[in-house]
Amino acid sequence: MRRSSPDTISARQTDIFHYIENFVSQYGYSPSIRDIQNALNISSTSVVAYNLRILTAKGWIEREDKISRGIRPKRNRNGNGGIDLFRVPLLGTITAGGPLPEPEEVDPSSADKVTVPPDLADVSRLGDVYALKVRGQSMIDALIDDGDIVLLRFQNTAENGQMVAARLLDDNAVTLKKFYHEGERVRLQPANQTMSPIYVPADNVVIQGRVVGVIRSLI
C-alpha cells in the first residue's frame, strides 16, 4: 500500500490550509467549516471536517472541539496569533577585515532587530540566528553587496565552500569569507576577483556563524 507520508497533504487539504491562512490574516478570525466549504466549492461540510481532522492529525492546524471558528494554522507562516517570531538581532557590521563585536558582547534583546522571512531562519532554531550588515564588496561575486544584510546561524564548524563569519584570533578581526579547510591551514576566500585569499593556521580561526540568508533593500 502507498502510505502518504506524515508531512504531505492532498491538493484539497493544501487548498483548505491556504484558505484558512489567508482568511485569518484578512479577517482576524478563523473561517467556519461552511466558509471553507463555500469558498472551495466543496459539496459537504463533512468533507471539510474530514480533511480538517487530517490536517490536525498531521500538525498543520490546531482546533478546539465544538468551538466555532477555532482553527489555528500552525506550520510555517506566522499563524501564532500575532507573536512576532521572525525578528533577529542586528548585531553590527561585518567588513572584509574590520572588527565585529562578538555576538555575546551585544545584548541581543537590546540590539536593533530586523524582521526576516521565516523561510530564511529555521524557526525552531531562531535563537541561533543573527544578522549583520555588510560593508564593502569583498563578497560581490557571491552576490552580496555593500549594504546587504546577511543572516547567520551561529555554529562553530563549517563545510568547505560555505560562507561564514570567521574570527582571526591574532588580529582580533572578523571577516565574511568562504571557508576551505586545507590540511593544517584554512583558506578564507573572498568572492571578489580583485582580492586574494587569506591563509591562516587552523587554530587561529574561529567560525562564528554561517550565512543562511541575504536581504537587500533597493528602495
Place this chain on the structure above:
Amino acid sequence: MRRSSPDTISARQTDIFHYIENFVSQYGYSPSIRDIQNALNISSTSVVAYNLRILTAKGWIEREDKISRGIRPKRNRNGNGGIDLFRVPLLGTITAGGPLPEPEEVDPSSADKVTVPPDLADVSRLGDVYALKVRGQSMIDALIDDGDIVLLRFQNTAENGQMVAARLLDDNAVTLKKFYHEGERVRLQPANQTMSPIYVPADNVVIQGRVVGVIRSLI
C-alpha cells in the same frame, strides 16, 4: 449632563476588553459572549452584548454581525493587532523571457505569501507590493541569482536604470531587466555580460513593477 468622553470606558468595559485581549492572545481565537459572561460573572448575555456594542462604537474592538467569536481588539497592541502586515503575495516566477501571470490574473488572497521585512516594503503602501521568484541568471551581475525572491512595487513608470518587471505586449512575455528609455524605443538591459539587451518600441512595453528588494535563502 455629563457625557462620557468618546475614549473613556466603564470599569466593566475595561474588564471585558482586557479579557478579550488575553483570551485572544492565549487561545488564538476570540471568546464568545457567553465566555465573557461566565468569566466576569455577568448575569446576562445581553449585558455583554450591550457593552460590546459600546466598545465597538468607541473603537476599542471590531466585530462582524452574526459571526461567532468574531471580536477583534483594535486599540493598543502596537503594530498590527494580530494582523500580519508584512506578508505579500508570491504571484509566480519571472524569467529572462518567459511568461508571467499578470498580477491581476492571480487572486492575491489565494496565492502563496512570503513574509518580508518591513524595511523592504513601505508598509503604508503594502497593497502594491508583490513577490516573484527569479528563474535563470539573466540578472546575475545585479546580484540577483536563480531562486532569489524579488519584491516589486506595482508601478507603471520607471526611471532609467531601475530594475523592473517589463511586459512585452507583442510577445506576451514578462522579463526582469534594467530599464532605459531611449527616445522612441526602450532598452531592456540584462545584468549579465553574456546576454544582449532587448530593444523594443516604447509602446510595446508595459512596466509592471519595480524591484524594491531581494531575498535569498542559502539554507
Place this chain on the structure above:
DNA sequence: ATACCCGCCAAACACTTGTGCTGTCAAGCC
C-alpha cells in the same frame, strides 16, 4: 470476486452562540 479503505457526498442532528424583547432599578432633570 470479495473485502476493505479512502475520499467524497448528502442530509439530518445537536450544540454553540449572537440577538431581540420585556422588565427592573437607580439617577438625573423638568
Place this chain on the structure above:
DNA sequence: GGCTTGACAGCACAAGTGTTTGGCGGGTAT
C-alpha cells in the same frame, strides 16, 4: 411626581456552526 436615560437581568428564539450517520465509487490487497 412624571419622564427620560443608562446599565443590567432574564429568557426565548433563531441563526451560526460543528458533528454524525449512512451511502457511494474507485482503487488495492487477499
